[in-house]
Amino acid sequence: MLDVDVILAGFGDAFGMVNLAFVLAGVVVGQFVGAVPGIGPVMAMAIAIPFTFVLDPLPAISFLVGVNKGGLVGGAIPAVLMNTPGTPDAAATALDGYPLAKAGKPLKATKMALYSSITGDTCSDIVLITVSAPLAVLALKMGPVEIFALMIFAFSIIAGLIGASATKGVVSAALGLLCATVGLDPEHSTPRLIFGWFELYDGLPLAAVAIGMLAVSEILKRLAATRGEVRPAIDISGSDDPNDKRVSWSEYWACRYTLLRGTVIGTVLGALPGIGSTAAAFMSYASAKHASADPDSFGKGNIQGIAAAESANSAVAGANLIPLLTLGIPGSVTAALIISAFMIQGIQPGPLLFEQQGRLIYGLFGAMVMANAVNFCVGHLTLRLWAWVALAPESIIFSSALLLCIVGVSLATGGLFAVGVMLIFAGVGYVMTTFGYSTVIFIIAFFLGPRFETSLSQSLVLTGGNPAALLKHPVAVLLFAFAVAAIWWLGYRRRNVRPVAQDAS
Amino acid sequence: MRLVERMPGILLAGLGLLLYFHLIPGQTEVIEYGWTKPQTIPNVAAWIVAVGGVALAAVPPPWTKVDAAQFGRGLFFLAILAAGLALIAVLDFITTAPVLALTIMLLVGERRIGWLAGGAVIVPFIIWVVVEVLLGRNLP
Numbered sequence: 001m002l003d004v005d006v007i008l009a010g011f012g013d014a015f016g017m018v019n020l021a022f023v024l025a026g027v028v029v030g031q032f033v034g035a036v037p038g039i040g041p042v043m044a045m046a047i048a049i050p051f052t053f054v055l056d057p058l059p060a061i062s063f064l065v066g067v068n069k070g071g072l073v074g075g076a077i078p079a080v081l082m083n084t085p086g087t088p089d090a091a092a093t094a095l096d097g098y099p100l101a102k103a104g105k106p107l108k109a110t111k112m113a114l115y116s117s118i119t120g121d122t123c124s125d126i127v128l129i130t131v132s133a134p135l136a137v138l139a140l141k142m143g144p145v146e147i148f149a150l151m152i153f154a155f156s157i158i159a160g161l162i163g164a165s166a167t168k169g170v171v172s173a174a175l176g177l178l179c180a181t182v183g184l185d186p187e188h189s190t191p192r193l194i195f196g197w198f199e200l201y202d203g204l205p206l207a208a209v210a211i212g213m214l215a216v217s218e219i220l221k222r223l224a225a226t227r228g229e230v231r232p233a234i235d236i237s238g239s240d241d242p243n244d245k246r247v248s249w250s251e252y253w254a255c256r257y258t259l260l261r262g263t264v265i266g267t268v269l270g271a272l273p274g275i276g277s278t279a280a281a282f283m284s285y286a287s288a289k290h291a292s293a294d295p296d297s298f299g300k301g302n303i304q305g306i307a308a309a310e311s312a313n314s315a316v317a318g319a320n321l322i323p324l325l326t327l328g329i330p331g332s333v334t335a336a337l338i339i340s341a342f343m344i345q346g347i348q349p350g351p352l353l354f355e356q357q358g359r360l361i362y363g364l365f366g367a368m369v370m371a372n373a374v375n376f377c378v379g380h381l382t383l384r385l386w387a388w389v390a391l392a393p394e395s396i397i398f399s400s401a402l403l404l405c406i407v408g409v410s411l412a413t414g415g416l417f418a419v420g421v422m423l424i425f426a427g428v429g430y431v432m433t434t435f436g437y438s439t440v441i442f443i444i445a446f447f448l449g450p451r452f453e454t455s456l457s458q459s460l461v462l463t464g465g466n467p468a469a470l471l472k473h474p475v476a477v478l479l480f481a482f483a484v485a486a487i488w489w490l491g492y493r494r495r496n497v498r499p500v501a502q503d504a505s
Numbered sequence: 506m507r508l509v510e511r512m513p514g515i516l517l518a519g520l521g522l523l524l525y526f527h528l529i530p531g532q533t534e535v536i537e538y539g540w541t542k543p544q545t546i547p548n549v550a551a552w553i554v555a556v557g558g559v560a561l562a563a564v565p566p567p568w569t570k571v572d573a574a575q576f577g578r579g580l581f582f583l584a585i586l587a588a589g590l591a592l593i594a595v596l597d598f599i600t601t602a603p604v605l606a607l608t609i610m611l612l613v614g615e616r617r618i619g620w621l622a623g624g625a626v627i628v629p630f631i632i633w634v635v636v637e638v639l640l641g642r643n644l645p
Contacts, residue, residue, distance in 0.1 A: 054640060165561075167557050167560050167566070168561065171554055171557035174549075174553035175550070177550045178524070178554070181546050181550070185543040188534075188539060188542075188543055190533070190543050192543050192547065194532070195532060223578075223609070224575045226613045226614060227614065393615060393617075395620060395624065396615070396623055399606040399625075400624060400628045402586065402606075403602050403606060403628060403629065406590070406593070406598070406645075407598065407632055410598075410644075411636065416590065416645055419593075423586055423590060426583060426586070430579055435513050453541065456546070460540035461540055
């Protein structure tokens with residue numbers, strides 16, 4: 001059980017001026033990249049991670065959390081004003097946000113998106129703070145066999161839910177696992193798959209693989225689709241009625257059940273690996289429409305539609321960290337990037353984190369709560385500014401992002417070799433996404449690979465290589481069974497039912 | 506089902522077999538002791554890729570039409586980046602970055618002088634200020 005002193009010290013660290021500055025910087029960057037279609041907080045986090053190497057762990061992670069939370073707010077702005085979501089999870093917001101803006105109420109729409117986002121995010125952070133410590137205690141009772149089985153189960157769920165095909169998901173996971181074996185073998189310390197490059201003794205550089213697959217490959221896709229057209233200007237004129245420029249308390253209160261429903265959906269789905277904020281947003285939207293007394297008004301500027309989508313997609317953010325902090329297993333690409341930030345700082349995420357780095361964890365919780373408040377204040381002040389930023393041409397956005405990727409990777413690894421690796425994985429990621437293979441699963445498998453191999457080795461030692469010995473580990477047997485069932489059921493559903501979740505890369 | 510829809514699966518199956526029979530044996534050491542050998546996880550992954558490839562070739566998922574011209578355009582931009590990296594290795598980042606940024610912006614179709622100047626001059630300058638002046642690190 002953690003000392004109250006540790007918890008208070010953590011929160012004290014979080015609310016210091018230095019940390020506040022980094023949270024503020026992260027939120028501003030996040031809202032900026034969220035507002036510009038084509039970048040998104042995932043790409044911004046991937047690019048920013050190498051730059052956080054020079055920071056202390058808490059400001060570094062707080063900055064990245066701020067980027068993520070700010071991106072969730074920023075993504076709604078072009079969705080509402082241009083019907084072009086800045087992030088995929090804002091696509092549901094556009095369904096009612098854009099019609100409401102076209103009706104002369106753009107500020108009402110963007111403000112409702114902001115308030116709903118903050119509400120969902122704050123509630124899920126509270127859930128994270130209250131359940132993660134007890135869950136971590138439970139997780140510590142799991143041995144290597146259970147951990148190995150849990151990873152198999154997590155892979156099966158993620159592979160089945162993300163992307164268009166469970167088989168493609170499994171193949172992506174296998175490729176990620178294969179790339180994770182490059183370097184020294186953890187058991188015998190012999191070099192594997194380094195092809196004579198001594199720079200690969202420590203494995204493929206984390207930053208290079210993540211940035212290459214998540215950022216550069218996405219930029220390549222966007223560059224390939226450009227044809228030199230000028231982005232259409234925002235063609236929305238606002239109403240002169242002051243009530244159309246604000247969200248009154250009564251309007252917000254009238255959405256309370258929708259907000260609560262969206263928050264619950266987002267929190268539950270966020271805690272499960274592989275589902276993602278986009279699915280949560282659409283599920284909440286559909287649920288709100290179904291429960292509404294006037295479902296036909298949805299899609300025509302109903303403020304409840306905005307509340308449903310934004311509360312759900314933002315509630316995913318906090319809950320995503322539950323499997324990460326308690327089990328060390330990332331359930332989304334955002335969580336995987338936060339793992340890489342921990343690892344760059346020399347910290348291994350997992351259930352032991354609460355014992356070994358309790359002050360850091362509670363500092364992170366404090367930073368998350370603070371980020372919500374900062375998100376609200378910054379969003380309120382800068383809505384009009386981000387609307388202008390969203391008009392920046394893709395040419396400068398992407399060329400700048402590519403330069404930052406090159407600089408970031410070279411700084412993180414101390415040379416240009418990793419930049420070459422980044423470009424190779426950019427090509428791999430580009431080919432994968434073109435043919436429908438998920439880079440998100442690849443990245444998660446790549447991050448988990450070393451731990452997966454270690455837990456397999458330990459499991460074999462504990463069981464003596466005897467499958468019958470697994471019967472002494474009923475939890476592991478259950479998880480293996482769930483994994484098989486998940487692959488079959490999700491694979492069967494993919495053949496017969498339209499895919500539910502498409503997570504963003 | 507057309508052959509083109511099975512081709513990704515066939516290629517994956519080939520990749521898996523290439524890994525298992527050629528690349529992994531050539532790039533790992535043979536160790537006799539221990540439950541897991543250096544080849545264990547790579548071989549497992551290779552088999553999953555091969556079997557997955559066979560499954561995808563046998564029962565292809567719904568085919569996503571690929572615009573060949575657009576795909577090639579993306580690879581072209583990747584080649585531009587590779588050329589930029591080679592130039593950075595020979596010269597340095599500060600000299601290469603404006604050229605690389607300008608090339609990309611012109612290829613995308615940008616012709617407005619203001620934005621071109623912003624991307625090719627101001628952005629590399631800001632990167633230089635942040636990295637070398639503020640962070641005290643060296644650009645490549």
